[in-house]
Amino acid sequence: YDTLICGIPRNNFLEKWTTLPASHTWVATNESGNVVGYIVMRQGVDKEDMLVGPLLSNSIQVAQKLLYIAAEATDAQKSAERLRMTMPVCESENPNATHTIENDFGTKAILETVRMYNKKPNYCLNKMFAICSPGFG
Numbered sequence: 001y002d003t004l005i006c007g008i009p010r011n012n013f014l015e016k017w018t019t020l021p022a023s024h025t026w027v028a029t030n031e032s033g034n035v036v037g038y039i040v041m042r043q044g045v046d047k048e049d050m051l052v053g054p055l056l057s058n059s060i061q062v063a064q065k066l067l068y069i070a071a072e073a074t075d076a077q078k079s080a081e082r083l084r085m086t087m088p089v090c091e092s093e094n095p096n097a098t099h100t101i102e103n104d105f106g107t108k109a110i111l112e113t114v115r116m117y118n119k120k121p122n123y124c125l126n127k128m129f130a131i132c133s134p135g136f137g
């Protein structure tokens with residue numbers, strides 16, 4: 001699932017990322033048992049912050065449900081200001097992602113970055129709702 005969305009195999013990275021101390025992973029499947037989304041949430045260096053990423057999903061609805069489940073399970077929902085996400089936002093690809101997450105969790109954008117390419121990248125930006133970090137997606 002991750003490879004289809006990100007465009008490259010990241011099995012070794014994900015195996016290490018999802019087994020970090022204080023890291024939790026949830027997977028959403030459809031009626032046929034196919035993966036339709038997943039989220040990783042881990043404790044930040046501050047111990048109070050909860051870092052989200054990756055959050056990949058076939059739809060904003062599945063992304064919302066995964067984020068709610070993860071936030072509730074880690075008590076992050078009680079303190080939305082401690083929830084941290086890096087969203088790869090492209091209004092033409094995923095126009096409602098930022099607005100939906102901001103409304104649901106009371107979060108707000110505090111920093112914007114630009115990533116530039118000389119050819120169209122081989123990934124599905126419309127299914128990326130949070131990445132691990134700007135450095136390694």
